[in-house]
Amino acid sequence: MPKWSVFVVLVMCELIPLNNAACSLTLTVEPWTDVPRCQDGVDKTFHPKGTSWTNSKCWTCTCLQSAMRCCHGCCDGLPSKLHFSGDCEVKYNYETCTFKVFQKGNPAIECPYSATGK
Known part of the structure; x- marks a missing residue:
């Protein structure tokens, strides 16, 4: 099997959990500060890298190294x-x-x- 096909299979496996959920990925806010953090687009609250929370519209969010991932209906919360x-x-x-x-x-x-x- 060619190396590129292994990559395609891995990418497709990563997409499977997202097919039933509404998710978004945005760049981390203020990555240049001493304490890089993400700003929740719904509640306008700030959260440090490595933390997860559920906002007031039941979206589950995680502040990653260089982005914030929010998912409506990931595994808990409300369905999308x-x-x-x-x-x-x-x-x-x-x-x-x-x-x-x-x-x-x-x-x-x-x-x-x-x-x-x-």
Whole structure:
């Protein structure tokens, strides 16, 4: 097997976990300072390299060496996409990173749904 095909296989394996999640990678903010850090784009808070956190919209973020990776629906938190019938609606609770899908106008009747990116 040629060396380049091994590289392609490795890259494809790295992409598999991302196929059901909405993720972003941004450059680290202020990498020239004594304590390089990342700024959360949602909460506008700063975090030192090597730390992870969940922001107020339930995105899980990690401050890497030269970039910040944020993922909505990585493994915990809220799914990136919900699919349910038109007579239903979703209510998100960002304090607990949970959600409920229910019949419009009647939160007591839960609706079936499918989720991706969780």
